[in-house]
Amino acid sequence: xxxxxxVREQMIKAISYRDKSQKAKSDPDNKFERDLxxxxxxLVLDGIIPIRAHAHRTDDIMTAIRIAExxxxxxxxxxxxxxxxxxxxxxxxxxxxxxxxxxISRAKVELKQRTFxxxxxxxxxxxxxxxxxxxxxxxxxxxxxxxxxxxxAGMDYDEALKAxxxxxxxxxxxxxxVGSIEExxxxxxVIMDGDPLEIKTKxxxxxxxxxTTYKAVDK
Numbered sequence: 586x587x588x589x590x591x592v593r594e595q596m597i598k599a600i601s602y603r604d605k606s607q608k609a610k611s612d613p614d615n616k617f618e619r620d621l622x623x624x625x626x627x628l629v630l631d632g633i634i635p636i637r638a639h640a641h642r643t644d645d646i647m648t649a650i651r652i653a654e655x656x657x658x659x660x661x662x663x664x665x666x667x668x669x670x671x672x673x674x675x676x677x678x679x680x681x682x683x684x685x686x687x688x689i690s691r692a693k694v695e696l697k698q699r700t701f702x703x704x705x706x707x708x709x710x711x712x713x714x715x716x717x718x719x720x721x722x723x724x725x726x727x728x729x730x731x732x733x734x735x736x737x738a739g740m741d742y743d744e745a746l747k748a749x750x751x752x753x754x755x756x757x758x759x760x761x762x763v764g765s766i767e768e769x770x771x772x773x774x775v776i777m778d779g780d781p782l783e784i785k786t787k788x789x790x791x792x793x794x795x796x797t798t799y800k801a802v803d804k
Contacts, residue, residue, distance in 0.1 A: 589648050596656050599626035635659035641666040641695035650678060661756060663717075667698045669706035676710040681756045684748075685717040688731050701731075704748060705740030714744070715753035733782040745782065 602623035609617035628634045638649035641664050653660035662668065665682040668675055675682060684704045691699050708714045716735060718728050732745040740748075754764025762771045772795035779786040791799035 589652060592652055593655070595626060596630070596652070596658075599623050599630055600656075603627045603630060629658050630656065632659055635661050637661045637663050639663045642698075643667045643671050645695075646671060647674065650674070650680065653680075654678075664719075665703065665707070666696055667703075668712075669700070669703040670698065672707050672710040672712065675707065676712050679713075681713040681715070681752075682707055683715045683717050683753075683756060685731060686719040686723045688718070688723050688727060688734065701734045701738035702740075704735045704745070705738055708740060708744045708748070713752055713756065714748050715756050716745070716748040729782055730784065733784070736782060742782070 602620055606617065606624075606627075609615040625634075629636055636649070636653060636658055638646075638653075638660060640646045640649050640662055646662055646665060646668060649660060649662065660678075660680050662675070662680060662682045665675075665684050668682050668684065684707065687699060687701045687703065689696070689699065691697055704714045704716055716728065716731050718725055718731060723731070728749055732740075732749050735748070736742050736745045751760060751764040754760040754762075763773055764770075766774070772792060774792040775781075775788055776790040776792075777786050778789055787801065788799070789801050790797060
């Protein structure tokens with residue numbers, strides 16, 4: 586409750602700051618003191634950037650949703666550990682979820698409902714899902730493994746690949762550069778010797794901006 590109260594307090598301050606800022610622009614004699622934190626929240630209020638809500642439990646996810654709807658701002662749910670329990674609520678509002686890390690113990694009460702089924706249940710409801718490792722909590726090189734375990738738990742294979750490629754890029758707002766193989770993008774490519782979600786698959790070559798940055802040595 587305290588977190589929700591503080592978020593609301595800051596959003597209300599940001600609305601007031603934005604109104605005063607706009608009035609100051611038409612009054613050259615107004616000695617208006619800038620507040621960079623409030624200017625960032627102004628970008629949220631204007632829909633330029635989203636709120637990224639760190640929320641595991643259903644009650645916290647719904648609180649984030651209520652705040653987003655109250656201030657009419659864009660929302661992305663980070664973690665969403667219990668998102669599968671309220672998948673319809675999330676899907677009906679077209680809210681993306683960056684799910685995970687699932688490859689972790691239930692070390693705190695917020696992780697009681699932790700399951701690899703979460704990404705699959707959400708994606709089948711139409712939620713745009715990306716999968717995270719919360720690096721360095723789980724090292725980023727285990728990201729394909731997390732996607733594979735989500736497939737084992739019922740997630741569609743293609744959706745799991747999207748969850749670690751194009752969906753993640755779209756949620757971040759950088760899909761014009763990365764996330765898929767298309768003309769005009771950054772040409773960051775990984776060549777493998779097999780299925781990218783198969784644990785035995787090895788990386789043969791890595792390209793960054795079209796240039797080779799890694800090449801496996803033949804043994």
